[in-house]
Amino acid sequence: MPPTGPELPPAYYLPLGDGRFEPTDATTSPWDDAAQHGGPPTALLAVCLDDAFGRPAMRVARISMDFLGPVPRAEVRVQTSLLRPGKRTQLSEATLWAGDRAVAVARVWHLAVGSPAAAGADASAGAAGSLVPDDLPEPQPQRYFGGDSDWGYGRATEWRMVAGGFSTATGAGDVWTRLRIPLIDGRPLDGLARFAVIADSANGLSAPLSFNQWLFIPPGVTMHLHRYPVGEWVRLTAKSDPGQDGIGLTEGTLADAAGRCGTVTQPLLVAPR
Helix, strand or coil: CCCCCCCCCCCCEEEEECCEEEECHHHECCCCCCEECCHHHHHHHHHHHHHHHCCCCEEEEEEEEEECCCCECCCEEEEEEEEECCCCEEEEEEEEEECCEEEEEEEEEEEECCCHHHHHHHHHHHHHHCCCCCCCCCCCCCCCHHHCCCCHHHHCEEEEEEECCCCCCCCEEEEEEEECCCCECCCCCCHHHHHHHHHCCHHHHCCCCCCCCEEEECCEEEEEECCCCCCCEEEEEEEEECCCCCEEEEEEEEEECCEEEEEEEEEEEEEEC
């Protein structure tokens, strides 16, 4: 595994009890050192909703996350509610609070797992996905925006570029990723967390313009999952269009060694720095 520089924190979040969490350096945003990258809080809210309202016969099929402002790298609190209970479809919502300010809201659809045949097919895909991908590149030097070698969120993931990357502005990127640390301290990583932590990187991976000269910030993100990735490695393939009048769009696909797991879309606020 490539060197990671300074020692990594034990997880993206340290649990404090009563729905409260302390973010670590691994959550750091590339836009603002005092704010969190969108991936970890999206994953945190999705996992908290799955803990609160998930059932063995249901699986998270969609995550929609809206950022109401920068998410600070300070203690946050998660509040959950069930909006639409059901045996086959279920909608729940989580709000992320920083002090007395709501900074993000996520909604999750849980859908019932289908017939035994469908469940068996998914299990087979999962077994294949536990293998190391056939096309996994060799370990690479880890480079981030503007040559930064100590970006907290970047260091918490191993990035193996197939095409594009953080140092290019081609509007497209393709990368295999492996999270180096758990989402929540003391809790093993699962496929839902791996998917959600990585998916929000789609716009940065497929930077459509120079990071040093332009902002291309997503105020929200929507993820669709038809199955959870299995194994350590998740592949993100993304394209970004900066648009013509300040509104852009990122679209991406996530996969494991067995094939596609789901999609991600992000609207982009595009403006000069």
